Amino acid sequence: MMFRQTDVATGAAQISARLGEWREEIARRGGLAFQRRPDGARGPRLNWLLGELRTPVEHWQATRKARVHAPVAPPAAPDTVSRAVMLLPGFGTHPVRMKPLARALEAAGHRVCDWGLGFNFGPTEERFDRLCERVLAMARKQGEPLVLVGWSLGGIFAREVARRHPEAVRMVITMGTPFSGDRRANNAWRAYQLIAGHSVDEPPIGQDMAVKPPVPTVALWSARDGIVSPRSACGRKGERDLAIAMRCTHLGFAAHPDVADMVRRLVAAD
Known part of the structure; x- marks a missing residue:
C-alpha cells in the first residue's frame, strides 16, 4: 500500500511539473506573439489582408476566363525539357495546398515532388537538416x-x-x-512567433535571408499581397536575379493559374 501511495505521489508530482512547464511555454510564446511592432515595419494594409478572403473566387474567375478565351485547338504539347522540381509549402500549410501547381508542372512534363515534411510550422535545425537530406537524395535519384x-x-x-x-x-x-x-514587414510575424516558438530575429535558419543564394533566383511578388509586404517579397537588386510581379493574393500563389503558368515557363526556360 505504501508503495502505491508513493507511486501515485510521484506521478502527481511529475504531472504537476509538466503542467508548470507547459504554462511557462505558453506564457513565453504569448509574449512573443504580442511583441510591439518596430517603428517603420509595416505589413500590407487591412483592406489587402481582407482581400485574401477572395482567393477562391479569384481562382474560379481566372480559370473560367482562361477556358472561355482558350482557342479551339489540340492540347498544348509538354515543354521540350523535363526538370526535377520540389515544391515547398508556406507557413502553416500542407503540401496538398500546392497540388494545382504540381498538376500544372506535371502536365508540362516535369517531375514534381513535395518537400516531404508535412505541415510547415516553422524551421528547426532538425527539420532543415532533414530537408537538405531529401534535396540531396532527390537530386541523386533524378540525376x-x-x-x-x-x-x-x-x-x-x-x-x-x-x-x-x-x-x-x-x-x-x-x-x-x-x-x-x-522581418516584421508582414501580417504573419506574430502568428509565426507564437507557433514556431522563436523570434523572427533569431530563427534556427535564415539569419541572412537577403543574401542571394549562388544559383539563379527568381522572386514572384504581388502588389495585392495581403500578408507579406510586396517590397519584402520583391527584394532588391543583388538579393535575387529577377523579380516578376503577379496579380494575385498571397494565398493565391499556391494555386492561381497565372502563377502556375509563370512557374511552368520559368522552369522550362532554365
Whole structure:
C-alpha cells in the first residue's frame, strides 16, 4: 500500500511539473506573439489582408476566363525539357495546398515532388537538416539538380538549402517570400512567433535571408499581397536575379493559374 501511495505521489508530482512547464511555454510564446511592432515595419494594409478572403473566387474567375478565351485547338504539347522540381509549402500549410501547381508542372512534363515534411510550422535545425537530406537524395535519384519552388516561408527554406547545397539546386523560385527588408514587414510575424516558438530575429535558419543564394533566383511578388509586404517579397537588386510581379493574393500563389503558368515557363526556360 505504501508503495502505491508513493507511486501515485510521484506521478502527481511529475504531472504537476509538466503542467508548470507547459504554462511557462505558453506564457513565453504569448509574449512573443504580442511583441510591439518596430517603428517603420509595416505589413500590407487591412483592406489587402481582407482581400485574401477572395482567393477562391479569384481562382474560379481566372480559370473560367482562361477556358472561355482558350482557342479551339489540340492540347498544348509538354515543354521540350523535363526538370526535377520540389515544391515547398508556406507557413502553416500542407503540401496538398500546392497540388494545382504540381498538376500544372506535371502536365508540362516535369517531375514534381513535395518537400516531404508535412505541415510547415516553422524551421528547426532538425527539420532543415532533414530537408537538405531529401534535396540531396532527390537530386541523386533524378540525376540532376532540383528546381526549388517555395511559397512564402517555403521560399526561405528553398533559399537556405540552395545556399548550403548549391550543387543540388538548379534554380530557386520564391512566391510571396519575405526575404528582404524588415522581418516584421508582414501580417504573419506574430502568428509565426507564437507557433514556431522563436523570434523572427533569431530563427534556427535564415539569419541572412537577403543574401542571394549562388544559383539563379527568381522572386514572384504581388502588389495585392495581403500578408507579406510586396517590397519584402520583391527584394532588391543583388538579393535575387529577377523579380516578376503577379496579380494575385498571397494565398493565391499556391494555386492561381497565372502563377502556375509563370512557374511552368520559368522552369522550362532554365
